[in-house]
Amino acid sequence: MAYLDIPAEQSSPSHFDAVVVGAGFAGLYALHKLRDQLGLRVRVFEAGHGVGGTWFWNQYPGARCDVESLHYSYSFLAELQQEWNWSEKYASQPEILAYLNHVADRFDLRSDISFETRVTSAVWNEHDRVWEIGCGDGSAVTARYLICGSGNLSVPKDPQFDGMENFDGEVYLTGRWPHDGVNFEGKKVAVVGTGSSGIQVITEIAKKADHLTVFQRTPNYATPLRNVPADPERTAAIKANYPQVRENARKTRGGVPDYNPLPSALTVTPEERRRVFDECWDAGGFQLYVGSFQDILIDKSANATISEYIRERISERIDNPALAEKLIPTDYPYGTKRPPFETGYYEIFNQPNVTLVDVRETPIVSVTSGGVLTTDSEHEADILVLATGFDAITGPVLDMGIIGRDGETLNDKWAHGPRTYLGLSVHGFPNLFLVTGPQSPSVLYNMPLAIEDHVDFIADAIEYCRRNGVETIEARLAAEDAWVAHTVELSDATLLPETDAWWMTGGTNGKPRVCMLYIGGAAAYREICAKVVADGYDGFDVSAQRSASFAGTSSRRE
Numbered sequence: 001m002a003y004l005d006i007p008a009e010q011s012s013p014s015h016f017d018a019v020v021v022g023a024g025f026a027g028l029y030a031l032h033k034l035r036d037q038l039g040l041r042v043r044v045f046e047a048g049h050g051v052g053g054t055w056f057w058n059q060y061p062g063a064r065c066d067v068e069s070l071h072y073s074y075s076f077l078a079e080l081q082q083e084w085n086w087s088e089k090y091a092s093q094p095e096i097l098a099y100l101n102h103v104a105d106r107f108d109l110r111s112d113i114s115f116e117t118r119v120t121s122a123v124w125n126e127h128d129r130v131w132e133i134g135c136g137d138g139s140a141v142t143a144r145y146l147i148c149g150s151g152n153l154s155v156p157k158d159p160q161f162d163g164m165e166n167f168d169g170e171v172y173l174t175g176r177w178p179h180d181g182v183n184f185e186g187k188k189v190a191v192v193g194t195g196s197s198g199i200q201v202i203t204e205i206a207k208k209a210d211h212l213t214v215f216q217r218t219p220n221y222a223t224p225l226r227n228v229p230a231d232p233e234r235t236a237a238i239k240a241n242y243p244q245v246r247e248n249a250r251k252t253r254g255g256v257p258d259y260n261p262l263p264s265a266l267t268v269t270p271e272e273r274r275r276v277f278d279e280c281w282d283a284g285g286f287q288l289y290v291g292s293f294q295d296i297l298i299d300k301s302a303n304a305t306i307s308e309y310i311r312e313r314i315s316e317r318i319d320n321p322a323l324a325e326k327l328i329p330t331d332y333p334y335g336t337k338r339p340p341f342e343t344g345y346y347e348i349f350n351q352p353n354v355t356l357v358d359v360r361e362t363p364i365v366s367v368t369s370g371g372v373l374t375t376d377s378e379h380e381a382d383i384l385v386l387a388t389g390f391d392a393i394t395g396p397v398l399d400m401g402i403i404g405r406d407g408e409t410l411n412d413k414w415a416h417g418p419r420t421y422l423g424l425s426v427h428g429f430p431n432l433f434l435v436t437g438p439q440s441p442s443v444l445y446n447m448p449l450a451i452e453d454h455v456d457f458i459a460d461a462i463e464y465c466r467r468n469g470v471e472t473i474e475a476r477l478a479a480e481d482a483w484v485a486h487t488v489e490l491s492d493a494t495l496l497p498e499t500d501a502w503w504m505t506g507g508t509n510g511k512p513r514v515c516m517l518y519i520g521g522a523a524a525y526r527e528i529c530a531k532v533v534a535d536g537y538d539g540f541d542v543s544a545q546r547s548a549s550f551a552g553t554s555s556r557r558e
């Protein structure tokens with residue numbers, strides 16, 4: 001076969017058909033798919049010392065998923081789905097990490113992963129049509145394809161408050177949590193940040209710390225998760241019907257079945273609306289967000305009904321009305337930030353060992369040797385926990401030093417916000433693929449399924465190139481422009497651009513605030529991708545060049 005005709009310079013041990021960055025859900029599946037099903041020679045580079053990505057790094061107490069585990073898991077192999085058992089409805093971080101380690105072992109993936117190896121540069125060599133990839137340890141390889149499975153939430157923000165260097169205590173980032181744990185017993189703890197991770201970690205620390213001070217900038221609409229032990233009957237019913245369950249999931253907006261929102265919060269009676277909200281509140285998890293009414297993210301008045309409902313339900317749980325006022329959001333619509341979920345979060349503020357500091361009223365001035373100084377007072381702390389979020393969505397790929405054709409850097413290309421075609425490909429960067437990249441459904445789509453869809457698309461595209469003697473595949477500029485415009489048009493029709501959230505870009509220096517996600521839903525997105533493929537990779541430049549040669553053997557492992 002043509003692809004086994006390997007030119008001398010590409011048969012070296014440091015040349016690969018594909019390099020994959022990251023060994024989380026995306027990197028593990030990409031390695032299995034490309035190596036074991038396409039027979040390619042693949043190398044994975046992972047900055048951490050183990051597999052798991054998000055679930056390797058975020059080992060803070062309380063970390064767990066908020067998409068039901070029976071759905072938040074791979075679907076690509078029936079046996080894998082059957083053999084794994086989740087102990088809770090929403091698995092905790094250790095269990096998800098154990099699952100991903102099981103996947104790595106089951107498919108013998110570790111042997112092709114270089115751990116503790118960060119990709120620090122990736123330069124397109126137009127002459128040889130390969131990516132020249134450099135790593136932090138000084139090693140270098142080349143690859144026909146560069147596949148970024150580097151995550152959307154894998155670069156934590158590390159705020160440097162004045163005086164951090166003077167702090168006598170311990171400092172931890174939730175997104176880089178020590179694997180041997182942290183002892184909070186008898187300690188004074190300060191937590192900065194009240195997003196999803198902050199809410200999870202604060203609730204757990206409040207149970208142990210002598211005193212906990214929570215520094216909040218923006219209050220959140222956190223709603224109950226309602227985690228419970230796995231229900232054996234539900235597990236059995238889903239397992240008996242898994243292929244259909246997954247197919248149904250992929251026909252929804254978010255990749256999870258079982259949500260049946262009514263069309264509008266405004267066309268029902270107040271009593272009926274209340275009944276729906278109560279039912280969703282009691283069901284927990286994403287029910288309120290995606291299972292109540294279809295117009296809550298589109299119509300301001302519809303959103304006002306749910307925002308007000310959540311405010312009311314939160315206030316019932318906080319004893320001190322003045323404190324409730326600080327904890328309840330009033331200045332942005334529910335759902336325009338990624339909704340966090342909680343288990344007893346608001347009640348901890350009724351405990352005598354917990355203090356809330358609203359940094360919009362009394363900003364942090366500096367970190368002192370003994371704690372955190374605000375404009376109002378000094379708050380003592382032995383441990384400082386930073387739950388300050390991520391350089392979301394674009395951060396990991398922009399950190400990689402990617403340079404495309406004609407020396408254009410990805411950072412320059414994306415200086416005014418990301419530009420992709422389908423969230424998968426970038427004009428000027430041939431043979432570069434992004435898994436769940438910007439302008440794809442990504443974090444709005446149950447991510448293991450979003451990842452599988454993208455990796456399958458990428459594998460099919462590579463196979464298409466191999467069959468057709470195509471050496472490079474790349475988004476056409478016009479297709480990219482049209483896709484960016486389409487994603488902006490979709491988000492502009494919603495309330496999302498009103499709010500400063502981590503999935504938005506711009507919004508400062510006169511730049512428009514633009515959503516970095518495709519918000520048309522997974523089902524619509526999948527249809528678009530299927531049509532692109534059916535039309536011969538419409539929007540991609542796949543004109544045949546020299547015959548594409550591949551270093552891999554054709555001996556597929558399954």
Ligand SMILES: Cc1cc2nc3c(=O)[nH]c(=O)nc-3n(C[C@H](O)[C@H](O)[C@H](O)COP(=O)(O)OP(=O)(O)OC[C@H]3O[C@@H](n4cnc5c(N)ncnc54)[C@H](O)[C@@H]3O)c2cc1C
Pocket residue numbers: 021022023024025026027045046047048052053054055056058063064065066067072117118119120149150151152153154197396399400435436443445446447448451
């Ligand atoms: C606390 C938390 C809870 C979440 N809960 C959910 C949930 O319930 N449902 C859901 O759908 N999603 C959830 N997510 C999103 C989650 O990130 C995805 O579900 C999924 O784990 C992403 O997998 P990934 O492989 O794409 O990326 P990651 O898991 O982020 O893995 C990327 C890997 O790439 C590595 N990497 C990055 N850059 C480089 C480089 N230059 N060189 C080498 N290695 C590099 C990183 O070290 C990391 O290990 C959650 C995220 C967080 C942080």
